[in-house]
Amino acid sequence: MPKRVLYLLGSAAAPVLDAAGAVRLGQASGWDVVLGLTPTAADWLADDLAGLEELTGHPVKSRYRRPGDPDVLPPADAVLFAPATLNSVNSLALGITTSWVVGYAAEAVGKGIPVSVMPCTNTALTAHPQFGRSVDTLRGAGVRVLLGPGLYVPAAPGEGDPATYPWAAALGSLGPPQRPRGEDLIHK
Numbered sequence: 646m647p648k649r650v651l652y653l654l655g656s657a658a659a660p661v662l663d664a665a666g667a668v669r670l671g672q673a674s675g676w677d678v679v680l681g682l683t684p685t686a687a688d689w690l691a692d693d694l695a696g697l698e699e700l701t702g703h704p705v706k707s708r709y710r711r712p713g714d715p716d717v718l719p720p721a722d723a724v725l726f727a728p729a730t731l732n733s734v735n736s737l738a739l740g741i742t743t744s745w746v747v748g749y750a751a752e753a754v755g756k757g758i759p760v761s762v763m764p765c766t767n768t769a770l771t772a773h774p775q776f777g778r779s780v781d782t783l784r785g786a787g788v789r790v791l792l793g794p795g796l797y798v799p800a801a802p803g804e805g806d807p808a809t810y811p812w813a814a815a816l817g818s819l820g821p822p823q824r825p826r827g828e829d830l831i832h833k
């Protein structure tokens with residue numbers, strides 16, 4: 646039975662440097678994890694991309710394919726955008742899909758695929774007037790924004806510790822993968 650597919654989409658905030666740990670957590674929960682990165686995050690992880698592809702068993706995608714090129718990734722059953730920078734939160738809310746991961750998440754929202762976003766934005770960035778508007782817009786569209794006690798709590802600038810980014814809470818909030826595809830077609 647194929648496993649349910651989780652798209653873990655990451656942008657350029659320090660916790661993305663532990664994408665491998667997050668992938669392993671997702672896999673331990675039973676997901677087939679596909680990793681997508683913004684171009685900046687992919688640049689930060691340039692030396693690790695081959696290892697991440699080996700770990701996930703999929704290409705790590707950070708750019709749109711060319712028209713006519715095949716899409717080799719399985720479709721998502723759920724999307725977790727984490728860590729999400731101020732730029733990526735706002736881009737997703739405003740539908741600015743220059744980056745492939747934002748475009749994929751935006752389309753997933755429209756398709757009704759469950760999408761969760763865990764920001765990584767210090768208190769100064771969350772104070773930007775667009776941030777709150779973006780969170781409201783995303784929640785209004787059915788996106789789960791994983792902010793608050795027990796989830797992501799912004800720290801003051803320079804005081805956040807990437808090692809405490811709540812990956813386990815982010816993945817745990819998704820619940821267990823639902824039944825493998827096709828199982829619901831089996832008549833008992």
Ligand SMILES: Cc1cc2nc3c(=O)[nH]c(=O)nc-3n(C[C@H](O)[C@H](O)[C@H](O)COP(=O)(O)O)c2cc1C
Nearest residue numbers: 656657658659683685686730731732733765766770
């Ligand atoms: C070391 C470092 C850490 C950063 N951490 C954050 C962060 O935690 N949150 C954030 O919103 N931006 C952070 N930034 C800025 C983003 O990387 C920058 O806005 C980038 O353009 C985001 O692009 P992306 O959303 O396409 O990945 C950081 C930049 C650097 C160099």
